[in-house]
Amino acid sequence: MVHPGGFLEVITGPMFAGKTTELIKRIERQTFAKRKAALFKPSIDNRYSEDDVVAHNGLRYEAFVVPTNEEGVELIERITLDEGFEVIGVDEVQFFPQGIVETLNRLADEGIYVIASGLNLDFKGDPFPVTRDLLVRADNIVYLTAVCTVCGKPATRSQRLIDGKPAPRDSPIILVGSSESYEARCREHHVVP
Ligand SMILES: Nc1ncnc2c1ncn2[C@@H]1O[C@H](COP(=O)(O)OP(=O)(O)O)[C@@H](O)[C@H]1O
Ligand SMILES: Cc1cn([C@H]2C[C@H](O)[C@@H](COP(=O)(O)O)O2)c(=O)[nH]c1=O
Numbered sequence: 001m002v003h004p005g006g007f008l009e010v011i012t013g014p015m016f017a018g019k020t021t022e023l024i025k026r027i028e029r030q031t032f033a034k035r036k037a038a039l040f041k042p043s044i045d046n047r048y049s050e051d052d053v054v055a056h057n058g059l060r061y062e063a064f065v066v067p068t069n070e071e072g073v074e075l076i077e078r079i080t081l082d083e084g085f086e087v088i089g090v091d092e093v094q095f096f097p098q099g100i101v102e103t104l105n106r107l108a109d110e111g112i113y114v115i116a117s118g119l120n121l122d123f124k125g126d127p128f129p130v131t132r133d134l135l136v137r138a139d140n141i142v143y144l145t146a147v148c149t150v151c152g153k154p155a156t157r158s159q160r161l162i163d164g165k166p167a168p169r170d171s172p173i174i175l176v177g178s179s180e181s182y183e184a185r186c187r188e189h190h191v192v193p
Protein backbone atom coordinates (compact mmCIF):
# COMPACT_ATOMS: atom_id res chain seq x y z
CA MET A 1 0.00 0.00 0.00
CA VAL A 2 1.18 3.54 -0.71
CA HIS A 3 1.76 5.42 2.53
CA PRO A 4 -1.80 6.35 3.47
CA GLY A 5 -0.93 9.31 5.77
CA GLY A 6 -2.33 9.13 9.28
CA PHE A 7 -3.77 5.63 9.43
CA LEU A 8 -4.26 2.91 12.03
CA GLU A 9 -4.06 -0.63 10.68
CA VAL A 10 -4.45 -3.73 12.84
CA ILE A 11 -3.23 -7.18 11.81
CA THR A 12 -4.88 -9.83 13.94
CA GLY A 13 -5.82 -13.50 14.27
CA PRO A 14 -4.57 -16.56 16.19
CA MET A 15 -0.99 -17.72 16.61
CA PHE A 16 0.79 -18.99 13.45
CA ALA A 17 -1.61 -17.03 11.19
CA GLY A 18 1.18 -14.99 9.60
CA LYS A 19 0.66 -11.73 11.51
CA THR A 20 4.36 -11.05 12.07
CA THR A 21 5.22 -12.02 8.49
CA GLU A 22 2.59 -9.57 7.22
CA LEU A 23 3.82 -6.83 9.57
CA ILE A 24 7.44 -7.21 8.41
CA LYS A 25 6.33 -7.27 4.76
CA ARG A 26 4.36 -4.05 5.17
CA ILE A 27 7.19 -2.24 6.99
CA GLU A 28 9.74 -3.40 4.42
CA ARG A 29 7.56 -2.20 1.53
CA GLN A 30 7.35 1.26 3.13
CA THR A 31 11.14 1.45 3.30
CA PHE A 32 11.32 0.59 -0.43
CA ALA A 33 8.96 3.54 -0.93
CA LYS A 34 11.58 5.68 0.90
CA ARG A 35 9.41 6.16 3.98
CA LYS A 36 11.16 6.38 7.30
CA ALA A 37 9.86 3.27 9.08
CA ALA A 38 10.53 1.47 12.36
CA LEU A 39 9.41 -1.67 14.10
CA PHE A 40 8.88 -2.03 17.87
CA LYS A 41 8.66 -5.21 19.90
CA PRO A 42 8.03 -5.95 23.58
CA SER A 43 11.06 -7.07 25.57
CA ILE A 44 9.21 -10.08 27.01
CA ASP A 45 9.02 -11.64 23.54
CA ASN A 46 12.49 -13.18 23.58
CA ARG A 47 11.46 -16.49 21.93
CA TYR A 48 13.68 -16.31 18.85
CA SER A 49 15.76 -13.14 19.41
CA GLU A 50 16.32 -10.37 21.94
CA ASP A 51 16.65 -7.64 19.29
CA ASP A 52 14.76 -8.61 16.14
CA VAL A 53 11.15 -9.28 15.38
CA VAL A 54 11.16 -12.90 14.17
CA ALA A 55 8.28 -14.81 12.59
CA HIS A 56 7.69 -18.55 13.12
CA ASN A 57 9.01 -19.14 9.58
CA GLY A 58 12.34 -17.41 10.34
CA LEU A 59 11.66 -14.08 8.63
CA ARG A 60 13.24 -11.35 10.76
CA TYR A 61 13.57 -7.55 10.96
CA GLU A 62 15.51 -5.28 13.29
CA ALA A 63 13.40 -3.64 16.00
CA PHE A 64 13.40 -1.21 18.90
CA VAL A 65 12.87 -3.33 22.01
CA VAL A 66 10.70 -1.69 24.69
CA PRO A 67 9.33 -2.83 28.06
CA THR A 68 5.67 -3.80 28.39
CA ASN A 69 4.76 -1.01 30.80
CA GLU A 70 3.72 2.65 30.51
CA GLU A 71 7.36 3.58 30.10
CA GLY A 72 7.54 1.32 27.05
CA VAL A 73 4.48 3.00 25.57
CA GLU A 74 6.02 6.45 26.16
CA LEU A 75 9.24 5.24 24.51
CA ILE A 76 7.36 4.19 21.38
CA GLU A 77 5.81 7.66 21.14
CA ARG A 78 9.05 9.53 21.94
CA ILE A 79 11.24 7.53 19.53
CA THR A 80 8.64 7.86 16.76
CA LEU A 81 8.32 11.64 17.11
CA ASP A 82 11.97 12.45 17.94
CA GLU A 83 13.33 10.33 15.05
CA GLY A 84 10.66 11.51 12.63
CA PHE A 85 9.37 8.07 11.68
CA GLU A 86 6.52 8.23 9.14
CA VAL A 87 5.54 4.58 9.55
CA ILE A 88 5.72 2.40 12.66
CA GLY A 89 4.89 -1.23 13.35
CA VAL A 90 4.25 -2.69 16.80
CA ASP A 91 4.44 -6.47 17.15
CA GLU A 92 2.68 -8.48 19.93
CA VAL A 93 0.63 -5.41 20.80
CA GLN A 94 -1.56 -7.48 23.18
CA PHE A 95 1.31 -7.52 25.71
CA PHE A 96 1.30 -3.72 26.20
CA PRO A 97 -0.78 -1.83 28.80
CA GLN A 98 -4.08 -0.23 27.85
CA GLY A 99 -2.43 3.18 27.36
CA ILE A 100 -0.99 2.01 24.05
CA VAL A 101 -4.44 2.26 22.48
CA GLU A 102 -4.67 6.02 23.01
CA THR A 103 -1.01 6.52 22.10
CA LEU A 104 -1.18 4.66 18.77
CA ASN A 105 -4.49 6.29 17.91
CA ARG A 106 -2.97 9.73 18.64
CA LEU A 107 0.09 8.98 16.49
CA ALA A 108 -2.24 8.09 13.63
CA ASP A 109 -4.12 11.38 14.22
CA GLU A 110 -0.75 13.13 13.92
CA GLY A 111 -0.18 11.74 10.43
CA ILE A 112 1.76 8.55 11.14
CA TYR A 113 0.92 5.24 9.47
CA VAL A 114 0.65 2.91 12.47
CA ILE A 115 0.51 -0.86 11.99
CA ALA A 116 -0.25 -2.90 15.13
CA SER A 117 -0.05 -6.68 15.05
CA GLY A 118 -1.42 -8.85 17.83
CA LEU A 119 -3.60 -11.68 19.04
CA ASN A 120 -7.32 -10.99 19.11
CA LEU A 121 -8.06 -13.87 21.51
CA ASP A 122 -6.23 -15.52 24.40
CA PHE A 123 -5.90 -19.29 24.89
CA LYS A 124 -9.40 -19.40 26.41
CA GLY A 125 -10.94 -17.67 23.41
CA ASP A 126 -11.50 -14.42 25.32
CA PRO A 127 -10.50 -11.05 23.79
CA PHE A 128 -7.22 -9.37 24.58
CA PRO A 129 -8.59 -5.92 25.60
CA VAL A 130 -5.79 -3.90 23.96
CA THR A 131 -6.25 -5.58 20.56
CA ARG A 132 -10.04 -5.35 20.83
CA ASP A 133 -9.87 -1.62 21.58
CA LEU A 134 -7.45 -1.01 18.71
CA LEU A 135 -9.66 -2.99 16.33
CA VAL A 136 -12.67 -0.76 16.92
CA ARG A 137 -10.54 2.34 16.19
CA ALA A 138 -8.75 0.88 13.16
CA ASP A 139 -8.93 2.39 9.67
CA ASN A 140 -8.16 -1.05 8.26
CA ILE A 141 -8.20 -4.56 9.71
CA VAL A 142 -6.20 -7.46 8.31
CA TYR A 143 -7.72 -10.63 9.74
CA LEU A 144 -5.64 -13.76 9.19
CA THR A 145 -6.25 -17.42 9.98
CA ALA A 146 -3.81 -20.30 10.48
CA VAL A 147 -4.33 -23.99 9.70
CA CYS A 148 -5.97 -26.19 12.35
CA THR A 149 -3.42 -28.79 13.43
CA VAL A 150 -6.24 -31.33 13.97
CA CYS A 151 -8.40 -31.06 10.84
CA GLY A 152 -6.63 -28.69 8.44
CA LYS A 153 -9.50 -26.20 8.30
CA PRO A 154 -8.92 -22.48 8.93
CA ALA A 155 -7.81 -21.94 12.53
CA THR A 156 -9.17 -18.96 14.44
CA ARG A 157 -8.07 -20.02 17.94
CA SER A 158 -4.76 -20.63 19.80
CA GLN A 159 -4.72 -23.89 21.76
CA ARG A 160 -2.42 -23.82 24.81
CA LEU A 161 -0.99 -27.23 25.68
CA ILE A 162 0.76 -28.15 28.94
CA ASP A 163 2.51 -31.52 28.77
CA GLY A 164 0.50 -32.14 25.62
CA LYS A 165 -2.87 -31.54 27.33
CA PRO A 166 -5.23 -28.55 26.99
CA ALA A 167 -4.35 -25.88 29.58
CA PRO A 168 -7.04 -25.29 32.22
CA ARG A 169 -9.07 -22.09 32.24
CA ASP A 170 -7.34 -20.76 35.38
CA SER A 171 -3.86 -20.73 33.75
CA PRO A 172 -2.25 -17.27 33.61
CA ILE A 173 -3.18 -15.24 30.54
CA ILE A 174 0.43 -14.45 29.63
CA LEU A 175 2.70 -17.35 28.74
CA VAL A 176 5.31 -16.49 26.11
CA GLY A 177 5.90 -19.49 23.86
CA SER A 178 5.75 -21.11 20.46
CA SER A 179 4.96 -24.61 19.15
CA GLU A 180 6.11 -26.26 22.41
CA SER A 181 3.10 -24.68 24.17
CA TYR A 182 0.61 -23.69 21.47
CA GLU A 183 -1.17 -25.03 18.37
CA ALA A 184 -3.46 -23.32 15.89
CA ARG A 185 -6.99 -24.77 16.08
CA CYS A 186 -10.41 -24.23 14.53
CA ARG A 187 -13.39 -23.49 16.80
CA GLU A 188 -14.39 -27.17 16.85
CA HIS A 189 -10.98 -28.42 17.97
CA HIS A 190 -10.23 -25.66 20.46
CA VAL A 191 -10.47 -27.13 23.96
CA VAL A 192 -10.59 -25.27 27.29
CA PRO A 193 -11.25 -27.66 30.19
N1 LIG B 1 -0.75 -24.40 11.97
C1 LIG B 1 -0.12 -23.51 11.21
N2 LIG B 1 -0.80 -22.81 10.29
C2 LIG B 1 -0.16 -21.93 9.48
N3 LIG B 1 1.16 -21.65 9.56
C3 LIG B 1 1.89 -22.29 10.49
C4 LIG B 1 1.30 -23.27 11.34
N4 LIG B 1 2.26 -23.75 12.16
C5 LIG B 1 3.39 -23.11 11.85
N5 LIG B 1 3.19 -22.23 10.83
C6 LIG B 1 4.22 -21.32 10.30
O1 LIG B 1 3.99 -20.04 10.87
C7 LIG B 1 4.30 -19.06 9.90
C8 LIG B 1 3.64 -17.74 10.25
O2 LIG B 1 4.40 -17.21 11.34
P1 LIG B 1 4.14 -15.76 11.89
O3 LIG B 1 4.15 -14.76 10.77
O4 LIG B 1 5.14 -15.57 13.01
O5 LIG B 1 2.67 -15.88 12.47
P2 LIG B 1 1.99 -15.17 13.73
O6 LIG B 1 2.71 -13.87 13.98
O7 LIG B 1 0.56 -14.96 13.33
O8 LIG B 1 2.13 -16.12 14.89
C9 LIG B 1 3.82 -19.69 8.61
O9 LIG B 1 4.46 -19.11 7.49
C10 LIG B 1 4.22 -21.15 8.79
O10 LIG B 1 5.54 -21.35 8.35
C1 LIG C 1 -2.84 -17.48 23.05
C2 LIG C 1 -1.86 -16.83 23.96
C3 LIG C 1 -0.59 -16.53 23.51
N1 LIG C 1 0.31 -15.95 24.34
C4 LIG C 1 1.65 -15.63 23.85
C5 LIG C 1 2.38 -16.74 23.16
C6 LIG C 1 3.30 -16.02 22.22
O1 LIG C 1 4.47 -15.64 22.94
C7 LIG C 1 2.51 -14.77 21.83
C8 LIG C 1 1.80 -14.87 20.51
O2 LIG C 1 2.73 -14.96 19.47
P1 LIG C 1 2.35 -15.07 17.91
O3 LIG C 1 3.37 -14.19 17.26
O4 LIG C 1 0.95 -14.58 17.71
O5 LIG C 1 2.51 -16.49 17.52
O6 LIG C 1 1.52 -14.62 22.85
C9 LIG C 1 -0.04 -15.61 25.63
O7 LIG C 1 0.77 -15.05 26.39
N2 LIG C 1 -1.28 -15.91 26.08
C10 LIG C 1 -2.22 -16.50 25.30
O8 LIG C 1 -3.35 -16.74 25.77
Ligand SMILES: [Zn+2]
Pocket residue numbers: 148149150151152153185186187188189
Ligand atom coordinates in the same frame (compact mmCIF):
# COMPACT_ATOMS: atom_id res chain seq x y z
ZN1 LIG D 1 -10.01 -28.26 13.42
